[in-house]
Amino acid sequence: MAFGIxxxxxxxxxxxxxxxxxxxxxxxxxxxxxxxxxxxxxxxSFNISSLDDDxxxxxxxxxxxxxxxxxYSANMNITFNHSSTVNNVRVAEIESxxxxxxxxxxxxxxxSGVYVELDIETNASVTVQGNLA
Amino acid sequence: xxxxxxxxxxxxxxxxxxxxxxxxxxxxxxxxxxxxxxxxxxxxAATFVLNDSLNVSSLDxxxxxxxxxxxxxxxxxxxxxxxxxxxxGLSGGTKIFQNGSKxxxxxxxxxxNSSGTAGxxxxxxxxxxxxxx
Numbered sequence: 001m002a003f004g005i006x007x008x009x010x011x012x013x014x015x016x017x018x019x020x021x022x023x024x025x026x027x028x029x030x031x032x033x034x035x036x037x038x039x040x041x042x043x044x045s046f047n048i049s050s051l052d053d054d055x056x057x058x059x060x061x062x063x064x065x066x067x068x069x070x071x072y073s074a075n076m077n078i079t080f081n082h083s084s085t086v087n088n089v090r091v092a093e094i095e096s097x098x099x100x101x102x103x104x105x106x107x108x109x110x111x112s113g114v115y116v117e118l119d120i121e122t123n124a125s126v127t128v129q130g131n132l133a
Numbered sequence: 134x135x136x137x138x139x140x141x142x143x144x145x146x147x148x149x150x151x152x153x154x155x156x157x158x159x160x161x162x163x164x165x166x167x168x169x170x171x172x173x174x175x176x177x178a179a180t181f182v183l184n185d186s187l188n189v190s191s192l193d194x195x196x197x198x199x200x201x202x203x204x205x206x207x208x209x210x211x212x213x214x215x216x217x218x219x220x221x222g223l224s225g226g227t228k229i230f231q232n233g234s235k236x237x238x239x240x241x242x243x244x245x246n247s248s249g250t251a252g253x254x255x256x257x258x259x260x261x262x263x264x265x266x
Contacts, residue, residue, distance in 0.1 A: 028167025132155035
């Protein structure tokens with residue numbers, strides 16, 4: 001065994017219980033991103049190599065280390081200063097996923113209930129969980 | 134023997150960095166970056182209730198469906214990822230998004246109906262990934 005490496009199947013805390021190390025690995029987020037206003041900056045992230053500004057309200061996050069398949073969980077949230085005026089609903093969605101990137105969209109719902117894509121006004125969050133390659 | 138009894142994991146070279154191998158063995162990732170730093174399951178009603186949580190000190194009732202979640206051990210900056218969801222329905226489907234600006238010590242989210250009118254909801258969820266202070 002190389003110095004500085006421990007191989008184990010279970011971690012046991014003195015009082016808080018045990019967790020198998022495969023659950024530690026599988027339960028950890030494999031990527032996350034804090035996307036800045038306008039969708040052009042990435043102030044902080046994990047396992048993201050770059051951000052693509054694809055169109056109004058459409059962005060791509062490219063992974064540094066790819067996912068093992070497209071069967072993973074991706075979630076997005078938008079920061080918005082809610083008010084009682086019109087067009088005050090914001091929607092975040094996952095447009096598509098592949099092993100090397102995830103495509104996300106931000107939008108608002110207008111007074112007619114129509115979904116209109118909109119650039120990120122303040123910031124947005126994305127988290128990815130699943131298996132790495 | 135493949136169990137480790139331990140209360141703390143600290144990186145040998147860098148205290149805040151423990152590396153784990155990916156599920157399929159093709160990559161390594163930093164354990165700390167993948168761990169959720171805070172999560173909350175709460176109910177917004179006449180009295181807001183924190184049903185279960187990690188690293189949450191308290192909730193502030195900001196109005197119908199509008200809740201500030203106070204982080205116990207603060208994040209390093211406001212550049213973190215927070216993703217959310219709800220259980221329960223408002224008219225036309227419930228939307229939830231981060232309300233206003235995030236800070237290292239708190240985040241605020243609001244649930245609305247499809248017209249953007251805020252309303253209380255059975256259960257709201259949020260999870261934070263990012264860097265602790």
